[in-house]
Amino acid sequence: KAGVTQTPRYLIKTRGQQVTLSCSPISGHRSVSWYQQTPGQGLQFLFEYFSETQRNKGNFPGRFSGRQFSNSRSEMNVSTLELGDSALYLCASSRTHDRPNSPLHFGNGTRLTVT
């Protein structure tokens, strides 16, 4: 069974540009969450989608947005990139959003570097 797939693995962008990251969940998983990982702030929740609806959003500026498609694939977009957006962006999937005994399965992440 294929795991969570994130593309691209690495990205280098310059300040002011925008970027779109993609995530394909495990087959049959309908919930997708996004997390940002940095050395300074650790792992922080960005947003969560289920059945194409955003169910929860973390404490990030409006430059961070996302969406989920009918096949459960998800994208996140960051506009007007800042140096502080450099991070590892992790996508995680689970079967649903309300089964606490089902842990999140994480992808390998997209390493974004903003110069």
Add this chain to the structure above:
Amino acid sequence: ELKVEQNPLFLSMQEGKNYTIYCNYSTTSDRLYWYRQDPGKSLESLFVLLSNGAVKQEGRLMASLDTKARLSTLHITAAVHDLSATYFCAVGTIGGATNKLIFGTGTLLAVQP
């Protein structure tokens, strides 16, 4: 606001020794997870703890949960080099039908031969 603290942040231990990583959280929760992350890799799920007194074991790792004390522990028995990694605990908000998790700072474990 839910906060999660882990200690220690860094743990250097010798092979064959035992040690414990602690995870404290600030508000009531009904679920706690432990993850492992190898350098440059993603997070791997280790344990799911859902009730007070829950204890789970896998190999040399054992996790427990005390919801009254808002404390989880990850105990390492007779450490081996392969256990070297960063370990995170993560807590979900109680009753929330959500996969929003609050992660601890992580504990970098280095097992020396």
